[in-house]
Amino acid sequence: MKTILLATAFLFVPAGMALAADPTETLPVAASYNWSGGYFGAQAGYARSDARVGQTFAPGSFDNYGWGYSPSGGFGGVFAGYNKQFDSGLVVGVEGDYSFASVKDTTLYRALGVDDPAFGGELELEAVGTVRLRAGYAIDRWLPFVTGGLAVASYKHTTTNIPGGPYADVRDTVAGYTLGAGGEYAVTDNWVVRGEYRFADFGRHTSVRHAFSNGAPLNRDAIELTTQDLRIGVAYKF
Template structure:
């Protein structure tokens, strides 16, 4: 009887081991998503701007004048970047983007009998990024340098018509945060907020007389959504 049981066990053991191996091969452990690599994509959103025309000593009693312009509107563009995921799930990267825009405004310059039209023609940035990966979801922060082409014109009611008074590329900085989600191994969706300060530039033409200090500044709050392809 003992010999019969031992023989049965020896016969069934290889079959059991083979069955366990088949189950193991059929149910592999799912690997986490790897954010490392090059990517490129498109984005669009809305930008709310803050801009002032500053004129030194031109007000009553020699006071300074700050005339608000505040352009706003939609933006759309492209971006390209690269990520490197570290062993501890931190992700470091760099990204560049450029956006063309319909960001503009028309404001009244009190006492001058004229309207000012301000328009951000394009904006762009080069930034570093840092985030922490929760498998396919990546919240991140970003910061870097930013530039924007800013144009301002005076719209008069006289024979002069529209007079360009400012056509400059402003250079400044930008910072923000966002979250990305890889819904496939290649396609990544994102939503992002950015604040940009493009600094100030002097008025391009001596519209207010020689020796008058006058300049335009520009700041924007952007909310963008985007889609990227990971190579």
């Protein structure tokens, strides 16, 4: 008889505990990842460009006399920024980056649609930096985002007498705008990986090449430059 009473007690104790529990109470849920905070990282990628360096000695000469380039190549550098996440999941931030580049192309001078086999040129994009705003929507550890802001690029343009070799060049800096989109994933609470696409347009900018022999300035040129790139990066979030 005692054995039956003990067994009955053990059966009813868990049931009583369950009935005593608040039926509206929910189990605790793991906290979502929060993107707020500063970060610093490294990036690398591949870029393709469309560029023209045209002469400006007369109206219409830019389109009819000059060099058409399609530079391409790799780049790598660093970036840093700060994000703020709101309760709605919206994430806004500011970010800056700087990359060294080797994005270049060679071509022949063209006048009125005809290539000059004795006159060539090389255009190289040497560095690019940006300062941008960012906006995204947090999906726990995922963050898709869009970005846009100021872009600055340093380039070198060298002209060559074939087969005599380079005879004049210019190094200069151009400014424009950049737009992009990408996504990030927080691998841990501190380490974040990303992939991103960017477009940049630097408009038209004038410059003057100088002769290697005596430093004399040559006729003024103008450059138009746009770039597109794909990049990946990894950052440490503080």
